[in-house]
Amino acid sequence: MPDDVIDDLQRIAPKLGIPDYRALICHYVGKGLREDVERFEHTPIDDLIESLKRHGVSETVIYEAVNDMAQVG
Template sequence: MLIDRLKSRLTKDRPMTSITLRIPVDVVESMKAIAPQRDFSGYQALLKSYLSEGLRRDEAQFASHQQARLIEALKRQGVSEEIIEAAERELSAA
């Protein structure tokens, strides 16, 4: 579930891996200039922030899309609007 994945990202002792990216020099220079303005220690921390922001946005978008598809499928199966709304309220309260 998306919420569980997001919660697990809050732990500081997650396994890490190293990767290699080829990024244009001018982009790296721009990140180096912007990082201190956004209170980051360096461009790599800024890059991680950009990746995290984009990933969270995409995951939320896709989760929302999946939820909408599930609701439509439940309606086609004859699940009442009241039951679906109650389930959504229950999930929101969790």
């Protein structure tokens, strides 16, 4: 890792309440990883299911509809 990046991490970590810059590196890596996992594992059907739940559609009806789609596809 470039020295200037290490210097920035060491300077910013205490301002974020993180005593060790290596812990800040772990934080940044974890945050980026969670975003990528969400991006690659989250599907449009997940968004639809969550929207239907928010609109009061029962989980039973959603489950049956998803199963119907799986049998057709």
